Amino acid sequence: MPEIIGIAVLKKTYTDSVNRLFSNEISERKAIMKEALDSVLKAQTAKIKKLYLSGPTSDQSITQRRFRSTTIKGETRWYSQETSRGVEGSISFGEGIDYTSMHIRPDAGNITVTTGGRFTIPLPHVRNADGSWKAPYKPGNLRYVPGLFRGGKGLNKDILWQRRGKTVIPMFVLKKQVTFPSRVPMEDIRIDVREDLKAAMDKVFTGFDFGYVRSQKQ
Numbered sequence: 001m002p003e004i005i006g007i008a009v010l011k012k013t014y015t016d017s018v019n020r021l022f023s024n025e026i027s028e029r030k031a032i033m034k035e036a037l038d039s040v041l042k043a044q045t046a047k048i049k050k051l052y053l054s055g056p057t058s059d060q061s062i063t064q065r066r067f068r069s070t071t072i073k074g075e076t077r078w079y080s081q082e083t084s085r086g087v088e089g090s091i092s093f094g095e096g097i098d099y100t101s102m103h104i105r106p107d108a109g110n111i112t113v114t115t116g117g118r119f120t121i122p123l124p125h126v127r128n129a130d131g132s133w134k135a136p137y138k139p140g141n142l143r144y145v146p147g148l149f150r151g152g153k154g155l156n157k158d159i160l161w162q163r164r165g166k167t168v169i170p171m172f173v174l175k176k177q178v179t180f181p182s183r184v185p186m187e188d189i190r191i192d193v194r195e196d197l198k199a200a201m202d203k204v205f206t207g208f209d210f211g212y213v214r215s216q217k218q
Contacts, residue, residue, distance in 0.1 A: 029205075034080055034087045036200035041078040041089050044193055048091070049073050052184045071131075072097050072104065072183070093184065103183040110179050118174035120160065126171055142172070150174070 053073035072094035080089030094100030102111055113119075120142065122133055133139065142148055147163040148171065155161055160172035 030082045030087055032204050033201070034082055036204060037080045037087050037089050037197065040193060040196045040200055041080060041091060044189065044196070045076060045078045045091055047192075048184060048189065049076060072100055075100075091189075099180075102180045104186075105182045106186050108182050108185065108187070110181050112177060112179045114177045118158075118176055119178050121173045121175055121178070123171060123173065137171075 053071075053076060075094045075097055076092065077095075078089060078091045080087060093104040102113060105111065120139075122137065126134055126137055128134055136145060142160065145162070148160055149163070151157040151159045151161055155168070156170075158174045159170045160174065161168050162171045
């Protein structure tokens with residue numbers, strides 16, 4: 001779900017210094033605009049990954065691709081390109097990850113998801129520091145783990161337990177319904193991008209009228 005950010009060239013209101021510097025060449029101005037946009041998108045993407053997509057979280061392992069450890073953070077990228085009117089770019093969140101839309105949404109707040117079966121949620125001791133599942137546990141592959149069984153006969157049936165010798169240990173919680181908070185404050189990111197982009201433009205251009213296109217979901 002990419003977020004598009006664009007800068008359009010509007011009225012040609014130059015100062016003398018800008019006229020001399022760029023010689024009225026639109027292509028030159030676009031190159032400078034793209035460089036500024038690149039720096040903003042790169043910095044914002046790094047900020048998003050550090051503040052909102054890092055650290056051990058209870059839902060991070062659920063956002064992995066089946067049989068793989070690819071995360072939303074790993075699949076969050078930016079790009080930019082020149083267009084006929086200016087330049088545009090985007091930040092793409094978790095492309096190809098099944099549960100991205102649960103965690104990265106344009107609106108704030110929580111979303112509740114229900115399944116016909118059960119969500120399998122690993123307990124803290126089954127997760128690594130980055131939220132991924134510890135070996136030998138893998139999403140979709142639990143039936144092959146020795147000693148793992150669903151509760152019954154005095155054990156909570158909404159838990160997957162594992163027998164280790166004479167000990168029985170709770171490993172996974174089975175939930176029919178899971179509530180996820182929105183991971184990234186999208187409106188705050190849009191405001192930050194617009195402000196940083198305007199500051200970058202003002203730094204390299206003086207007296208030139210740019211139109212700032214509101215960021216939008218593609």
